[in-house]
Structures are given as structure tokens and as C-alpha cells.
Amino acid sequence: MSRVMTLGALTFSLFLLGLLFGGGISADWMRSAGDPAVAKISQADSNSGLAAGVEVPGERRGEFAEAGTASAADSPDGAFVFPASYGSSDDDEPLAVVPVAAVSEKSKRETEQRIRRVFPEADAETVSAWAETLQDMPAREQEDLLQQKRAVSGSLNSIFTPSLRSPTRALPPLEARAEATDVARGGAGRLLPNPVSPTAAADRVWIDGARADVLMNLRQLRCVGYRALLVLPAATRESAGGIGGQSAGLRLRSFEPGRRISAAVSLAVSLPDDGGLWLQLSNGLLTRRGDLQRAADGTGLGLMVHGEFQVLAGSWSLMAGESLTITEQGEVLGRADSGDAVAERRSCGRLPVVRINDPAVLQSDDGVHFRIADGAAAELVPAGDIRVLPGTLELSNVNIPEEQALLNSLPVH
Incomplete structure (x- = not known):
């Protein structure tokens, strides 16, 4: 008799385990059983991954990295709430929820390391100030700014001193001047002298100059206060000459605000x-x-x-x-x-x-x-x-x- 009872209990236990690991018991069932701390997260959702969230006293919060896996409406305050012990993968690894403050601190430390690699002689206070300024930028932008600073001034004594080397090329001699006129985006810039030449050689010189202007702008992308030099096509020439029927072009500075x-x-x-x-x-x-x-x-x-x-x-x-x-x-x-x-x-x-x-x-x-x-x-x-x-x-x-x-x-x- 006892063997029969033991066998029955074992069979029932295996049945429950089959339901549990086979997906028969869902998080919805757990919620309906009176556990308000568990979010409606299916195994498929958990395998999709969760983004880092903010840790608050008594509970841990996060949001899905992939759209469509769940809705913020599942939680009264619009955030997903789940117990700290919830497993996110089949290998029972705990779900990693990193506090935002920790993410910021980690980013600042990485930025400080980047600064010290370029400026090993900088003092701690200066490095910290730069790190707070740069930590929200992508690593590539940080590297570009620091390398530019090293090449121009060699130290961190002043912040973001820009590279001020003028273009090395010269535009063709002016044969005509365009009347200064508001152009582009509601008067954001002014037309500057118009270099016009009837010869193909002069056109090639202008093309080289225009390309040099564009490259100069890109080099000064993160330069404080730099106003871009733009090259725009002028009105179509009456003659058939020129580049595709257009004049050699007009040059202007943009006075729109920067980032x-x-x-x-x-x-x-x-x-x-x-x-x-x-x-x-x-x-x-x-x-x-x-x-x-x-x-x-x-x-x-x-x-x-x-x-x-x-x-x-x-x-x-x-x-x-x-x-x-x-x-x-x-x-x-x-x-x-x-x-x-x-x-x-x-x-x-x-x-x-x-x-x-x-x-x-x-x-x-x-x-x-x-x-x-x-x-x-x-x-x-x-x-x-x-x-x-x-x-x-x-x-x-x-x-x-x-x-x-x-x-x-x-x-x-």
C-alpha cells in the first residue's frame, strides 16, 4: 500500500514538473495566484534580453531591449517590475539589472582612462572635469577631441582649444564679385566672392578648392565656435561652358548655431x-x-x-x-x-x-x-x-x- 502511495506521489510530482518546465504554468498563473511582484514575462520574452534599468529600494526595474515583447502598461507606474531572483535564460543566470548611477560612474571611469592615455601628466581634478564633460559622447568622439587637443596645445590647461590652422590652398583670383545676398535657410549665411573662370583649368582649381573646403569643415567638426564654409552651385551659366552648365560656384559661411x-x-x-x-x-x-x-x-x-x-x-x-x-x-x-x-x-x-x-x-x-x-x-x-x-x-x-x-x-x- 505504501509503495502505491509513494508511486502515486512520484507520478504527481513528475506531472507538476512537466507542466512547470514545459510551459504549462505561466507567469500569468503566478500573478493570478496573488504574487504582484512578478511581471507578465514569458520564457520567450526573457530570452529576448532586457535592457539595463534603475534599481530602487525594495524592487528592481528594467525595460525590454526589443520592441513588442511586452508593454509598460503591465505595471501601474509604466515600468516593468520583477523579483531579483528571476532567471533570464535557460542556464539559470540571474538577470543583470545595472543601476543608472553605476552605468554613469562606469562611463566616467572609462573616459578618465582614455584621457590619461592621451594626457598622462594631467592632474586628477582636470581629468575629472574633462571626464564629466565627455562621458556622454561616443568613445570615437572622445578620442578625436583628445587627440586634437594634444596636437594643438599639448595640455589640458584650457578646454577644447580648437585647431585653427587655415586652409593651405588658395582659390582662383577673383574676376567678379557677387552681390552679398541672404541665402539658404532664411538668411543663415551670406554669399561671398564668386570665383568665375571661363577655362577648364580654372574649373579644376575651383573643384579642388571646394573639396578642400569640405574636408576642412569635416576636420573642424568638433571645434568650438567654428562657422562652416559652404560651397553652393551658382545660377546656370548662359554659355554652355562650365561644369555641367553651372558656374564655378559661390562660397558662403553659415551662421546657424552649432551643437x-x-x-x-x-x-x-x-x-x-x-x-x-x-x-x-x-x-x-x-x-x-x-x-x-x-x-x-x-x-x-x-x-x-x-x-x-x-x-x-x-x-x-x-x-x-x-x-x-x-x-x-x-x-x-x-x-x-x-x-x-x-x-x-x-x-x-x-x-x-x-x-x-x-x-x-x-x-x-x-x-x-x-x-x-x-x-x-x-x-x-x-x-x-x-x-x-x-x-x-x-x-x-x-x-x-x-x-x-x-x-x-x-x-x-
Whole structure:
């Protein structure tokens, strides 16, 4: 009798195991049995993989990496909830749910390692500030920025000092000038001199120049404040000559805003998305760069331009040893580094923001620093109207798809 009972119990146990591992008992059944902590996740769903989520006290959250496997509506607050012991694969490996904070910390550590490989002599504070700035960028972009910085300045003393080497080629002599006219995207750029030549040789020179311009733009893709030099086809020639019936082309600068990034540096600043606004240096140059730094003696604020420090225009009263911050109104505040967190700040000056209403008067060799043509003047923006974005930098306004399309359209000779 006991043998029969034992055999019956064993048979029933095998039956239950068959249901369990054969898919007969689902997560829906477990939920209906009163376990609210288990999400509606089938074995097929679990095999599809789960993306990293945020860990919160008492429960673990995540979302599916593949669309269509489940809906956020399965959970009252729109997130999937599952017990920490839930297995995600046939080999009983526990489901890995990485907190977002841990992901960020891991990304920062990897970025710091990348920085130290390029700049082994950099101090820990500088490396940390750069890591916070770059950690959200793809690794390839980080490498490009760091290598450019190493090639240009050799150190991390200032943030994102751009490469300012001018193009090595020259365009053909001007035989005609096109009238400055608003073009492309609602006046975002101005037409510049039009090099026109009736000869095929001159056309080839122009093609080479256009290709060099495109490559220059791509090299300056992540350069702070760079304004792209674009090459657009001009109107169709009346004659049958030229490249496909078109003139040699028109050259222009784009004054659209560039991509903005966060920068964990106190003196980083960017101007609003208004192409007519510029920072003015004491030598009269205008720029959209915002990677400001202090002079070697600590009493000046400005930019390194072609290897020389240029102070910002205006009146300044900086003292060595002060910590500086920039307000949204463009005011630079200083406070003595005495360790007193509530020490009073004093005004050291205001960013010299000027407006250029007609970009046709701007001239530049490097696309970053601009001169004003003779007879033109910049209009100083009143202090009450200044608005800037501290802690950010504006990169170039190079449009990669447009540059690639232009490069592909240029004839090969």
C-alpha cells in the first residue's frame, strides 16, 4: 500500500514538473495566484534580453531591449517590475539589472582612462572635469577631441582649444564679385566672392578648392565656435561652358548655431542660438567660442588665439587667487578662495556681447575668429539684455550630411 502511495506521489510530482518546465504554468498563473511582484514575462520574452534599468529600494526595474515583447502598461507606474531572483535564460543566470548611477560612474571611469592615455601628466581634478564633460559622447568622439587637443596645445590647461590652422590652398583670383545676398535657410549665411573662370583649368582649381573646403569643415567638426564654409552651385551659366552648365560656384559661411554640449568647467559659456551675437576681444576680433580661461597671472580673462592670449574687451578687475563664476546675465563674479562657502562675491566685469546685424561685413581666415570690414561696427548689447548659458560650449555648425552630399557631387578629374 505504501509503495502505491509513494508511486502515486512520484507520478504527481513528475506531472507538476512537466507542466512547470514545459510551459504549462505561466507567469500569468503566478500573478493570478496573488504574487504582484512578478511581471507578465514569458520564457520567450526573457530570452529576448532586457535592457539595463534603475534599481530602487525594495524592487528592481528594467525595460525590454526589443520592441513588442511586452508593454509598460503591465505595471501601474509604466515600468516593468520583477523579483531579483528571476532567471533570464535557460542556464539559470540571474538577470543583470545595472543601476543608472553605476552605468554613469562606469562611463566616467572609462573616459578618465582614455584621457590619461592621451594626457598622462594631467592632474586628477582636470581629468575629472574633462571626464564629466565627455562621458556622454561616443568613445570615437572622445578620442578625436583628445587627440586634437594634444596636437594643438599639448595640455589640458584650457578646454577644447580648437585647431585653427587655415586652409593651405588658395582659390582662383577673383574676376567678379557677387552681390552679398541672404541665402539658404532664411538668411543663415551670406554669399561671398564668386570665383568665375571661363577655362577648364580654372574649373579644376575651383573643384579642388571646394573639396578642400569640405574636408576642412569635416576636420573642424568638433571645434568650438567654428562657422562652416559652404560651397553652393551658382545660377546656370548662359554659355554652355562650365561644369555641367553651372558656374564655378559661390562660397558662403553659415551662421546657424552649432551643437551645444555641457562642460564641467566654471568658465565655459555659450551664447544663445542667435547667429548675430558674438563675444568681442580687446583686439577687435569677434568669436562664438566660449572656452574662456584666465591669463597666466590670474588678472585677465580671455582666449588663446593662435598661441597668444587675447583678453576680452571691456573693463575687468580680476584678482589672482579668486574663484570665478559666470551668471546667466553674463556677469563674472569673483570670490576669494578662503574656504568660506558663504563669502561674498564681487562683480569683476561683464562679458562683452555684441551684435552684428549684417554678417556680410564679417571676414575670417579660420572660421572661428572674425574681423569686421572697414566702415562697419558692432553694436554692444545692453547689460540688461544679455543672456548666456554658463557651463556649456557651442561646437561647430558643420552639417555632416550636407558636406558628404557636396563631396560626392564634385566631379573627379
